[in-house]
Amino acid sequence: MARILLVEDDSEIRRLVTASLAGRGHDVESTATALDGLREIVATSPDVVILDLGLPDLDGRELLRMLRAVSQVPVIVATARDQDSSAISLLDSGADDYIVKPYSVDHLEARIRAVLRRGAPPDDDRRRVVGGLVIDPDSREARLDGSLLDLSPKEFDLLFLLADRSGQVISKREMMAQVWREPYGGADRTVDVHLSTLRKKLGETASAPRYLHTVHGVGVKLVES
Amino acid sequence: MARILLVEDDSEIRRLVTASLAGRGHDVESTATALDGLREIVATSPDVVILDLGLPDLDGRELLRMLRAVSQVPVIVATARDQDSSAISLLDSGADDYIVKPYSVDHLEARIRAVLRRGAPPDDDRRRVVGGLVIDPDSREARLDGSLLDLSPKEFDLLFLLADRSGQVISKREMMAQVWREPYGGADRTVDVHLSTLRKKLGETASAPRYLHTVHGVGVKLVES
DNA sequence: GCAAAACCTCAAGATTTTCTCAAGTTCGGA
DNA sequence: TCCGAACTTGAGAAAATCTTGAGGTTTTGC
Numbered sequence: 001m002a003r004i005l006l007v008e009d010d011s012e013i014r015r016l017v018t019a020s021l022a023g024r025g026h027d028v029e030s031t032a033t034a035l036d037g038l039r040e041i042v043a044t045s046p047d048v049v050i051l052d053l054g055l056p057d058l059d060g061r062e063l064l065r066m067l068r069a070v071s072q073v074p075v076i077v078a079t080a081r082d083q084d085s086s087a088i089s090l091l092d093s094g095a096d097d098y099i100v101k102p103y104s105v106d107h108l109e110a111r112i113r114a115v116l117r118r119g120a121p122p123d124d125d126r127r128r129v130v131g132g133l134v135i136d137p138d139s140r141e142a143r144l145d146g147s148l149l150d151l152s153p154k155e156f157d158l159l160f161l162l163a164d165r166s167g168q169v170i171s172k173r174e175m176m177a178q179v180w181r182e183p184y185g186g187a188d189r190t191v192d193v194h195l196s197t198l199r200k201k202l203g204e205t206a207s208a209p210r211y212l213h214t215v216h217g218v219g220v221k222l223v224e225s
Numbered sequence: 226m227a228r229i230l231l232v233e234d235d236s237e238i239r240r241l242v243t244a245s246l247a248g249r250g251h252d253v254e255s256t257a258t259a260l261d262g263l264r265e266i267v268a269t270s271p272d273v274v275i276l277d278l279g280l281p282d283l284d285g286r287e288l289l290r291m292l293r294a295v296s297q298v299p300v301i302v303a304t305a306r307d308q309d310s311s312a313i314s315l316l317d318s319g320a321d322d323y324i325v326k327p328y329s330v331d332h333l334e335a336r337i338r339a340v341l342r343r344g345a346p347p348d349d350d351r352r353r354v355v356g357g358l359v360i361d362p363d364s365r366e367a368r369l370d371g372s373l374l375d376l377s378p379k380e381f382d383l384l385f386l387l388a389d390r391s392g393q394v395i396s397k398r399e400m401m402a403q404v405w406r407e408p409y410g411g412a413d414r415t416v417d418v419h420l421s422t423l424r425k426k427l428g429e430t431a432s433a434p435r436y437l438h439t440v441h442g443v444g445v446k447l448v449e450s
Numbered sequence: 451g452c453a454a455a456a457c458c459t460c461a462a463g464a465t466t467t468t469c470t471c472a473a474g475t476t477c478g479g480a
Numbered sequence: 481t482c483c484g485a486a487c488t489t490g491a492g493a494a495a496a497t498c499t500t501g502a503g504g505t506t507t508t509g510c
Contacts, residue, residue, distance in 0.1 A: 013294045020267040020295075091357045091370070098354075102293035102319070105267060138393045139448075140440050152497055153442035189458090190499060196459055206458055207506080216456070216507060377486055414468090415488055421470060431469060432495090441467070441496060451510100458505070465498070475488070480481100 002116060005046040006030040007037035008078070009055050017050075020105045026112075034058035041071050048112050051095075053079045061093055068094040074115040078103065128163040131224030133202075133211060135163045144202060154179055155198050158191075162212070162222035171219040195220060227341060230271040231255040232262035233303070234280050238326075242275075245330040251337075259283035266296050273337050276320075278304045293319040299340040303328065353388040356449030358427075358436060360388045369427060379404060380423050383416075387437070387447035396444035420445060 004021060008014045009032050018028045029044065031037045034055045041049060049067070053060040064075065074096040091098065096115045099108060127136045132145040137160055142149045151159065157179045162170060172191045177183040180190070195212060204210040213221050229246060233239045234257050243253045254269065256262045259280045266274060274292070278285040289300065302323040321340045324333060352361045357370040362385055367374045376384065382404045387395060397416045401407050405415070420437065429435045438446050 010294065012291050016263060016267050016291075016295045019264075023268065091354060091359065096354070102295060102297060104270070104296050104298075106270065139446060140394045140443055154498070188499080189501085192458065193460090193499075195457095200459090214457075379487070413488080414470095414490080417469065418471095418488075420468095424469095439468070453510090454508085456505100456507070458503105460503090461501095463498105463500085466495100467497080468495070469493085471491095471493105473488105473490085475486100477486080478484095480483080 001025050002047040002112060003027045003044070004029070004112065005037065005040055005044070005049045006052075007032075007034060007049065007055065008052040009033065010052075013052075017105065017108070021109070024105075024109060034063045038063070038066060038070070041067060041073060045071070046073060048115060049073050049075045050108070050112075051075055051077050053077060064094045074119055076108075076111050076115060128160065128166070130163050130166045130211065130222060133159075133163065133222075133224075135160050149201055151198075151201060154194050155201070158194055159198060159222075162220065166222045169215045169219045169221040174219070226250050227272040227337060228252045228269070229254070229337065230262065230265055230269070230274045231277075232257075232259065232274065232280065233277040234258065235277075238277075242330065242333070246334065249330075249334060259288045263288070263292060263295075266292065266298060270296070271298060273340060274298050274300045275333070275337075276300050276302050277326075278302060289319045301333075301336050301340060353385065353391070355388050355391045355436065355447060358388065358447075358449075360385050374426055376423075376426060379419055380426070383419055384423060384447075387445065391447045394440045394444045394446040399444070 001024070004026050006014060006017055006021075006028060008017070008030065011032065014030045014032065018030050021028045029040060029046065031040050034057050037049070037051070040046070051060065051063065055063070058066075060077065060079075064077075067073075067075065075094065077095045077098045078101055079098060080101050096118070097111050099111055125136065125138060127134060129135075134143045135156075136142070140156055142151055142156060142159060158175060161175065161178050175191050176188070196206070199205060199209070199212050202211055204212065206212075206214060211222055211224060213223060215221060226249070229251050231239060231242055231246075231253060233242070233255060236257065239255045239257070243255050246253045254265060254271065256265050259282050262274070262276070265271070276285065276288065280288070285302065285304075289302075292298075292300065299321040300319065302320045303326055304323060305326050322336050324336055351363060352359060354360075359368045360381075361367070365381055367376055367381060367384060383400060386400065386403050400416050401413065421431070424430060424434070424437050427436055429437065431437075431439060436447050436449060438448060440446060
């Protein structure tokens, strides 16, 4: 199911956890030291890392920092109960979840599933992608070439409408109907203004468009280049 | 009734106890060595472990430590009378109860029922982790960077709702429906005020959010940074 | 090439939404 | 019953957003 790297210095625990996760169909590697762990992460890019604190060679926070410099792999930190708060505070140092020892393999596997699920794109996401544009109505985030756009509500709705039917020309009347709530007439300049601000935020102009192409006398369509 | 693992090197005792517990409807496995016992625990996740001290291959305390590293299974330690004090001291090494040999199966079964009743560890927990935020609806505890937050009921429910769908924008209407029980309208400022107190307790403000991000005209979403 | 129509953009004013404080009100337990 | 925590409500201020008017630019039709 998943490729897992266990970094744990206690060889007995390592053996047991490895065996039981492998028994559940996972592909498990393990190392006894932080440095070996780092090496392994770089070499094999596992899906999840389970990282024991209290390793002999490196402090956990230190390791996480180094790890995050080279990888985005989800990390589950395992810690003894008396180090509890320390582990939790690692969550904002780049750890994705934590588990308190002693832990059952059931719990561990639940955590693994959770972090994997978290990273994986949700089943039904309603994202729209057009060229370098990504528009996600659930988080209401729009990105252009990876960087977040700061859009107002109407701007976002408008962009999503256009992206949802990218390639098609959409009339201003239809925009008025979909984004605003006014199906009747009222060909306002309001739409124009919003299109204008959108273009500005997309880094383009009406006369040199990259995405928002005016079709004179008809409407606007969203296509790349 | 229960799935029981007996770890006992004396084959005669093993046979007898197994037979009589099985005769009372339990599902009993047994092993003769500590290492086999560990393996069996990992493989089958029994409900209770009855652990004889004085096993040939490992010291009891040692075994308990290893066992606790991988499992939360309740353990009843069985010990000969002359080792009595040693068994009691194991109680704080992770044992859940102890029984002195020779014991009757009646007594043993009473102990088994007791430890099972005392606390079946929750199968799965429904914790949500978002950055340095940990929200556990089972204990109704929320932690920020490891320290416990003092939240009122509504505040907790609100935070959990947002964390449960972190990354997604949640409308105030939906909060009203989920946290309060008023699916109809009621554009109240109540939600606003609770969000405000939440932000205060999270050590952030609306204009400089760390977790609770307002999406103007739409709602609020919980994401880190 | 010319005029009309359509379109674009700016900037100021209007509107809506949100935030927070403070003052009630309710509810449950001592 | 009384007290206190929790919740609700009201109001004003602050933000953010939306709309509108005016003027300039591009396109279309002739």
